[in-house]
Amino acid sequence: MTIFAASVFDATVLFEDMELFKGKGAAGMWAEKLAKELEVPITVEKIGTGWALCGKRDGVDCAWGIMGQRLKSIERK
Template sequence: MSVFSKPVFEGTVEVDGNELFKGQGAARQWAQQVGSELGVTVQPCRIGSGWALCATLDGVEVVWGIFGQRLKRISPSAGQD
């Protein structure tokens, strides 16, 4: 089962219209799973009061948040600190 089809049952916060992980620990665990599946390094990154998953994939900066209990790509410039 792909990590992108698994439900995300973690605490979340809304930042600039994006749903993000509430805690760094949960984001780190999901980052490890995404990184393993895609074969790239994925790191939790702080955006406002939440945490997103960030990576470079095929030379492009990619940021994932949450939508409907699934991982979803969001804009890389979505309020990053």
């Protein structure tokens, strides 16, 4: 099963229309899972009041937040 189909039941916050992880620890746990699936380094970065998963995919900077209890790519503002 892909990590993108797994339910994210961790606490979240809304910041500029982005749903992000509320805690760095929870984001870090999901970053490890995402890094394993995509086979690229994934970090957690503070965006406003929440935490996003960040990394490069195919040479392009990417960030992931949450939408509908699933990981979703987000546009960093």
